[in-house]
Amino acid sequence: MATIGYARVSSVGQSLESQVQKLKEYGVEKIYKEKESGANTKRVELNKALEYLREGDTLVVYKIDRLARSIKDLTNIVGDLQERGIGLVFIKEKIDFSTSTGKLMFNMLGSIAEFERDLINERTAEGRERAKAKGTHMGRKGKSEKDVQKALKLFSEREDNGLSVNEIVKMTGVPRSTIYAKNKETLGQ
Numbered sequence: 001m002a003t004i005g006y007a008r009v010s011s012v013g014q015s016l017e018s019q020v021q022k023l024k025e026y027g028v029e030k031i032y033k034e035k036e037s038g039a040n041t042k043r044v045e046l047n048k049a050l051e052y053l054r055e056g057d058t059l060v061v062y063k064i065d066r067l068a069r070s071i072k073d074l075t076n077i078v079g080d081l082q083e084r085g086i087g088l089v090f091i092k093e094k095i096d097f098s099t100s101t102g103k104l105m106f107n108m109l110g111s112i113a114e115f116e117r118d119l120i121n122e123r124t125a126e127g128r129e130r131a132k133a134k135g136t137h138m139g140r141k142g143k144s145e146k147d148v149q150k151a152l153k154l155f156s157e158r159e160d161n162g163l164s165v166n167e168i169v170k171m172t173g174v175p176r177s178t179i180y181a182k183n184k185e186t187l188g189q
Helices: 017-026 044-052 069-081 100-133 143-155 164-173 178-185
Strands: 003-009 030-035 058-061 088-090
Touching: 003 017, 017 030, 030 044, 044 069, 044 088, 058 100, 069 088, 143 164, 143 178, 164 178
Parallel strands: 003 030, 003 058, 058 088
Antiparallel strands: none
């Protein structure tokens, strides 16, 4: 019966050390570590850890959000581990799946985390809508009309000037799609 640890941070600039230390203090024998987004369900080291685990083993993770970012993903991982007879422990939340209280706490905390993420997404969408209603331009800043006109002139004269569309884009900074769209408008098509 092995006790296997999994530690993850989202970006290369973050450190795994505090998680690794907590896992070692817990008594973990082997630790799989990676720097990868939790939203990515195809995490190499997590998959290696899950493949390594056998019936009777325990997977130990410092925090729930280190294992998964969505209830669906988390539920899939937990379901798979339970079917295979593998224990699961979250150190920070003090959740041990070998107890019914641990299972209850896990479901409550997972639901709260998903609710919080949904609220953030709603607030972001509402902020975007308010900005649009105020007339705030969303997205990349457009090129000046002067640059667009210069690009169109060069485009229409390209047989005479010998310039390719790529060269016109480089000279004016006006995207190829804008040149073609504005040219179509000018021609009335």
